[in-house]
Amino acid sequence: MSAIKNLAKQTVVYGLSTILGRFFNYLLVPLYTRVFTDVEYGISSEFYAYMAFFNILLTHGMETAFFRFAQQDNSKQIFANAMVSIMGIAGAFMLTILLFGNNIAQFIGYGLNPEFIFYSAGILFLDSLSAIPFALLRFQNKALRFAIIKNINIFSLIAFNLYLLVLGPFWHKQFGSLIPFYQQGMGIESVFMANLAASFLTLVLLGKEIISVGFSFNYGQWRQMIVYAVPMIWVGLAGMVNETLDRLLIRLLSSNPEEGKALNGIYSANYKFSIIITLFIQAFKFAAEPFFFAHAKTTEKRDLYATVMNYFIWICLFVFLMVMFFLHYFKIFIGTRFHEGLNVVPILLFANIFLGIYYNVSIWYKLSDNTKKGAQISLIGAIVTIVLNVIFIPKFGYLACAWTTFICYFIMMVLGYLWGQKYYPIPYNLSRALLYVSTALTLFALVQGSMFWIEANSFLGNIIRVFSLLIFVFIAYFKERKLAAQLVKL
Secondary structure, eight states, rough: OHHHHHHHHHHHHHHHHHHHHHHHHHHHHHHHHHHHHHHHHHHHHHHHHHHHHHHHHHHHTTHHHHHHHTSSHHHHHHHHHHHHHHHHHHHHHHHHHHHHHHHHHHTOTTOOTHHHHHHHHHHHHHHHHHHHHHHHHOOOOOOOHHHHHHHHHHHHHHHHHHIIIIIIHHHHHHSSSTTTTTTTTTTTHHHHHHHHHHHHEEEEEHHHHHHHHOOOOOOHHHHHHHHHOOOOOOOHHHHHHHHHHHHHHHHSSSSSSHHHHHHHHHHHHHHHGGGHHHHHHHHHHHHHHHHHHHHSTTTTTHHHHHHHHHHHHHHHHHHHHHHHHHHHGGGGGGGGGGGGGGGGOOOOOOHHHHHHHHHHHHHHHTTTTTHHHHHHHHHHHHHHHHHHHHHHHHHHHHHHHHHHHHHHHHHHHHHHHHHHHSSOOOOOOHHHHHHHHHHHHEEEEEEHTTTTTSSSTHHHHHHHHHHHHOOOOOHHHHHHHHHHHHHOOO
């Protein structure tokens, strides 16, 4: 019970900071979807999809390897090995971009804007160097320092965006002059510049962690780490295929590239609504990964992991209901020209719930050093993503992307559970999970049905939604009341 309560506290610390910071970061979406056209927003989304892929290559599984080996060896040396490894890969990547960036821009269809390539590479370089220092803070349970630096990164990103997108144009219009770093007509270049500045500031703030450990290198230890980590590269790359490839394929598979960019912008803006569940999953992952490894040798570990799953599923479903019940309020965060894509929101929300459950059930391959199995599951998901998107995007556009994401994460979740029960059995309470899912879907269907007779924005409509949420909370409390009471007493 104390272990679960400690996990809950860590998740709350990570969660509050992450949710607060990301909430303010999310406020950039209304700005972007009003300042930029759907085409411009689509270009930005496409480049951030590229960055997500390359970030996996530059960090090459060293975060997970660090957690795995730091539990049983000199954590400082393990940290140094991981840091040197990332510095070498990231340095080679940056040199390649400096030499061939213009050619790469021409190859992917952005020969007129090679600066996007160089900005993206700089952001990737800085962010990859920050990955292991952040992992060290998590390993040391320094959640508060982790949260502070993460939020400084987010708030500085917001500030730099406002400087370039709001203050710069305002100053030029009012006084006829340009403020430093701002040029008239910068467009989405402002987004990349702001991110580059925020990433640099973050790396500077993490300098204490980097300097305190140093850069010694133990080749023998590193070899063990890289053998463990290499399958995680495939896990990460396949995960990015599942998560972001659709935003690249929309443009590539559209008969009209400009229309493809616009569809990408609409889809990406509406995908942002799933970030509310993603935020909780991210906060949980920050706390859970070191937690799972720390309890891997305890006798009650399997029951502990199963209990954690109950709470995880319930909270995710609560967030799903909250967003869908009040989507008519949430949608004001994006420009009206993007509202046509709101039909993908429930699909993507549930898809991300499947992904979160997969993160839970897939802990078995990390604990049992069976990372190759994890890579196989992710590759299966990637194949599903590629095949379904290629077949259906030309006909159904971004709706195909949403349903493909849903199907992919569902398959990964099922495979993760079935293979986990074979190699590392954990007594998950399936009946409890199915009860929560069926209850949430029933309440959702009933509320949606009632809106045919009741105006969505009416007082009565909101009362029905709130009452339905309370019903879901009561059912979960009734099922988990004994454990909840024990946790409160600790």
